Amino acid sequence: MTKDYYETLGVSRSATPDELKKAYRQLALKFHPDRNAGDKESEERFKEINEAYSCLSDPAKRSSYDRFGTADGFSGGGPGFGSFSGGFSDIFGDIFEDILGGFGVGGGTQRSNRPRRGSDLRYDIELNLMEAAFGVEKDITVPRHEPCDKCSGTGSAGGKAPERCSACKGSGQTMFQQGFFSVSKTCSRCGGAGAVITDPCKECSGAGRVRKTRSLNVKIPPGVDSGMKLKLSGEGEAGTKGAPHGDLYVYLSVHEHPFFKRHERDLYCEVPIAFYVAVFGGEIEVPKLKGSGKIKIPSGTQSGEVFRLRGEGIQRVNGGHKGDLIVKVYIDVPKKVTPKQRELLEEYAKESGDEVQRSFAEKVKGFFTN
Missing domain, CATH: 2.60.260.20 (Urease metallochaperone UreE, N-terminal domain)
Structure with a gap:
């Protein structure tokens, strides 16, 4: 046995599949050529790690390797990733995303340039207890993006259709070499749209949306309390490229009342x-x-x-x-009494004597005799 795959991955011979996967992932990220450009030693180490994991991650090859020091049919060497088992492909895909995710691998960023629903918005409204108890209508103004009226949201002046992007040939993606791989990234000229507006609308500068302030009437139902929110569908930001608006969420806050205290549906007061x-x-x-x-x-x-x-x-x-x-x-x-009130109270006190103290003493006597 010329190579110890377990030693290469830094795991014991009894390592579980999850332990193998974890070790491989850490080492592959560490020695990946794209993180060690021009380092031949790291490149060779990366190949050894791939060879070890592709053998040990396959139950049949691992069994053969454990028994005979080799995996039947395993050629080893070289980064032939397309021929590896599903488990290896899955984990390599994860690593590939970690290293190159910022470059738009697999066209992921192109999707972000499709029509997108508008963002949701939040508006806070403060109420007093009476408004919360019986309901109220509130007029509010909400700043938001709305479709540009001049270009009908297209971003192009005079309704002129965008032209096909010459840089990416309409795909929205451009290719470049990154280490071993051919990597796609969002086209910098068209932003992934695949088309370019040659005559932008002057009103919205080609964005298709403009900032406006919208007035709304919000009907707040009786019984609301702090922390509750109302959803106004379609009253959020305008979407891009004709996509629908987002929603507006109105968050409610109820001020404390100087006399009444509220707990859920009950009111409390002292009189x-x-x-x-x-x-x-x-x-x-x-x-x-x-x-x-x-x-x-x-x-x-x-x-x-x-x-x-x-x-x-x-x-x-x-x-x-x-x-x-x-x-x-x-x-x-009372803090002050009239002479007549004092006379009556003194007479009451004389008649009562120490009745209160005697009554209290009778109640607590049993507490101290046991």
Whole structure:
């Protein structure tokens, strides 16, 4: 055995197909002649790597090589890539793309010069809570590219048809030699279109599109929330060469309200109640998004208790039941009292004694006796 293919690839004799593939790919990229122009040693090393991998990547040839030190029918030497197995061709294709991808191998860049759909655009709209809850219409202006009216989007003055490119003979690609390979790249004269506009439209300078500002009316449905977006089909950038427009996406942001807090479809707020209402009960008026509503407060209501007004929240964007308005009450303690109020409160305090403390002590006594 004059050559150790495993040593050439830097793998063990028990290497899996994936390990072989990984090792080959790294070495082939390192020693490829196009990355080592004029380096004969790298060129010979590249040939050895190809020879080793083309043998070991084929199960039958590898088995023969492992047993006899040779692969039956394997000629070795030279870059005859067309005769290798499918696995080798696949990985070589990957490497070829890595090394020469910038040159338009396989005509990939030519496709980019075909008619292309216009780009999508984004527009941000800010709303207040009322607008988000009940819906609103907004007039916006969107700068975008639109087809040139003067040349009907062709880019050519007077509707004159483009002429066949003399550099690429209409193919959109030119060929050149790159190391071992003949490589195609996008024609620099026509940009891959295969034709050249000889008399460009003066309005759009041959681009076929011009920059304009478009006014739109956006209908925002009830129930939207921050982070939602609306899609306006066909309101994005104009496509090239007659291709369709892209879309416009309107992103929504809802400002916080000074009184209401929103969670999904429910609204939350806090409302003060007088001490005597908490003691005797009564009815209070609470604000809603539109108008006001009434809540019955039972006697003995404690600060922090919650009441719910059903159906007074936010509706779903696609319809359906509204959420609720959830009201949390707290007892409003006056900072100043009149002489009469003080007299009455002192009388109340005298009558109550330390009733509150005794009640509290009874509740917590069990916590400390176990």
